[in-house]
Amino acid sequence: MTSMNMIQALNSAMDCLLDRDPNVVIMGEDVGYFGGVFRATAGLQQKYGRQRVFDTPIAEGGIVATAIGMGVNGLRPIAEIQFSDYIYPAIDQIVSEAARLRYRSGGEYYAPITIRSPCGGGIFGGQTHSQSPEGIFTHVSGLTTVMPSNPYDAKGLLIAAVESNDPVLFFEPKRIYNGPFDGDPNKPAEDWSRHEGGDVPEEYYSLPLRQAAIVREGADLTVITYGTMVHVSRAAVERSGFDAEIIDLRTLVPLDIETITKSVHKTGRCVVVHEATRTGGFGAEILSQIQEDCFWDLEAPIERVTGWDTPYPHAFEWEYFPGQERVLTAIEKVMGA
């Protein structure tokens, strides 16, 4: 075990993949010689050569389209979209093409591609470097949508994503690249070395997709979340004094509904937390599935904590970001406290 931050863990995952499978290639804006604007591919071109880790033109639609074509011809491309805010030019290739290729060709063709993309706010990136667009993709069947919350998961899940024969959207919460973040911007930054999720084996391993993780067991209520908000929720739970079970979804779609329903069945109370905007967000889907499967278990209405329904505002970063206070209020509300 080594201590790694999330960037190092992702880099290590790609290193293992490039090493094991000559069909794996990495492509994206600035990912080659430079190693990516967040340094996730640093050193990989130097190690594996230009043909395996290369810069692309600034054309997200082109990146995904060519990745699909490469995938059809036997490669296993990992495409980086520099910020998830810049994924929209690729929407048609993702939604109409990658997601449906297997279905429309009667199973003949498929797109074994992984799209990595940093997402989320908390870095004063304004509306084009802060978005959480996962809900746009969770609405599309055929896509697998993943968001890790720590370096260990990031490495294992990325390896599984690349080895999957389905297209995977792999969103990386950039605020926690260097360390966990509990939502308090005034606290000194923490790094991953003192967090169990920062212990990452150097060698190859994979973690199953479609499987949520229970990051804290508890009996009073269930907090369902993913990404950066796992850490914010944990801090809010500690402050609340309630014995909450915290579920980190890790894979959003296909959803591990069984882990959720088992927990809600036990606790009867539930808070759903995500950074993305509220209306039509993935939280709404979780709520309705719980309502369908656990209605008679519920002892209180389910609460949702989300970003506001506005673009991500630069100067109001911390009024927008759903921090500990808002999670805490929701916990107290479902507990009737």
Added chain:
Amino acid sequence: MPRRNAPELFIPEPRLRPGDKPDFSNLDIPPVGVLDKPDEMVDFTEIPEHARSMIRVLDDDHKAKGAWDPHLDPETLRGGLRNMLKTRVYDERMHKMQRQGKMSFYMKCTGEEAVAVAQATALRPSDMLFATYRQQGLLITRGHSMLDMMCHCLSNSRDYCKGRQMPIFYTWREGNYFSISGSVGTQFSQAVGWAMAAAYKGQDDIACTWVGDGTTAEADFHYALTFAAVYRAPVILNVVNNQWAISSFQGIAGGISATFANRGRGYGLPGLRVDGNDFLAVYAATQWAADRARRGGGATLIEHYTYRADAHSTSDDPSKYRPRKEWEAWPLGDPIERLKNHLIVLGEWSEEQHEQLRKELEEEVAALFREAESYGTLHTGPRPDINLMFEDVYEEMPLNLRRQRQQVGV
């Protein structure tokens, strides 16, 4: 199984990397004055050389030469020099203040000042500008309040973007300057739509828009050329080829096999390739394209050949991917120095006046910055009203946002 003699996947790579000695001896820079200046209404097929060679006016002896010399009066030249210098001084101050934590981000246009300043000088104030983040010289030349620009970058209580945008994403409707987007390239085809509407309305104002070399890869670039050609839209389409797109050299955008200006021809548009560090050449090419557009000749694609002298942004470190001090070896020099030397040769300017001007501008900009700071910085002092977070999502605020605003307690 790879077959022998099969083609190999080609990955373009710049000639030089960190540690190498800057060297541009491979560049084919045509001499000044080789290109003729055709009538603006010329058929695009008749001027292929203008898209491959380079329109240049200012020679090494600092004199203006050739058919493209716009013969500007000294007053206009000094105005251009002043606006370029002001742009640079503004950039230097803002960069420094970003480093002191007063704002979250900044982007300079060092070395590329001639593009925006000469173009804004050549256009009419009523022409509509759809710029990128690297044409702050347009705002400065059109006389936008620098205090407003600073207050926006500081996201303070006087920020006209109401705290919603990162620094440098200016907007200025009164100055016919379109709101800058963070998604590169989107404005390029929007400008064509604006120009189509101008033609529809029978206006003779034109649109002018810019993208970087890297951004020519985006679909919006190709939409723009197609629509502009189909509808003969009165628009000037500019590619600022500053050789780099963050860490990717222009070969990654396809600049190795053909010039960017030449791309216009495939769509049926004239392409002009211009020395982007030559104020006079940029002015003349812009004027030509503007006249063509106003006379109903449609769009022109102009490539400005220049060099990004500094980092991509305050988040970037170019020493990681290109030789240090490469700009000093750039064969087309510094646009400010070149225009300054031209004015000196004309007997219309002196080193002393130049130094004096620089000092004046530095003082003016520093004083304005102090005033801007009194309205707050990103992390200290007065802030934009928090209510503004929920406004302007729609013209009329819907119920969900009113409820969310209440939750914030305002």
